[in-house]
Amino acid sequence: MPITRDLVVRGEDWYGRELGAGDVFEDCVFYDTDWTEGVSEGASFDRCAFSGVRFNASRHAGSAFTNCSFRRCVFFDARFEGCKAVGSRFQESEFRLFAVDGGDWSYAALGGADLRRAELTGVRLREADLAGARLDDAEVTRCDLSGARLRGAVLRGADLRGSDLSALDPRAVEAAGARIDLQQAAVLATALGYRVT
Structure with missing residues (x-):
């Protein structure tokens, strides 16, 4: 399985993007990216940094966000089901209508x-x-x-x-x-x- 490392994504539109088990990111950085209505199922993010990312109405199932940092992110109506966020840090972020079902x-x-x-x-x-x-x-x-x-x-x-x-x-x-x-x-x-x- 290919692993994407050290990628820097800045100001991109990932609206509605679908990520699956073949999407593995390590030590990547996402600045001011729009993930509105994005879907991840089994995707993996390790030691990634998210700054100013909009996760509005996004859906995540069985995905991993381990040892990641989230700063000034918006999780309006975001839902996580059976996901891992072990060791991740959330700062200055918004969580209106936020839902987590299961997971670690x-x-x-x-x-x-x-x-x-x-x-x-x-x-x-x-x-x-x-x-x-x-x-x-x-x-x-x-x-x-x-x-x-x-x-x-x-x-x-x-x-x-x-x-x-x-x-x-x-x-x-x-x-x-x-x-x-x-x-x-x-x-x-x-x-x-x-x-x-």
Whole structure:
């Protein structure tokens, strides 16, 4: 399988482009590229940098974005299904109508991200950085948040049912109105020093 390395893409129109398992990119850079309505299925990006890229209404299934950096990118109505984003960093990006279903986003850096109303379902987020992230009214269900950094996160009105909240210090987040299940309630009570019997 040919691998594209050290490619620099600047200001190109990739609108509606379809990428598949034969598309493998390493150490590539994408500046101000339009990926609106793009589709990737099984594509691979490793150690790539995305700056000012528009992923609006794009769809990604079984693709990998590992150890990548995303800066000032727009993910309006972007959806990721069964994708990997292990070790990737997201800075100054927009996530309106953002959805992730399954996949492995462990060690991803999303500190301070505005993820209000995002849908994160069954996502592995082990040791991910979500410190200070806005997750108001978000759906964060059946996610593995073990070891995740959540200090200062805003979880008001979020649906957290079925997620691993063992790393959540309820004194260090804003979570009024968040929905949790009975098992999670016991975990949080224990974190507050209560004995659950």
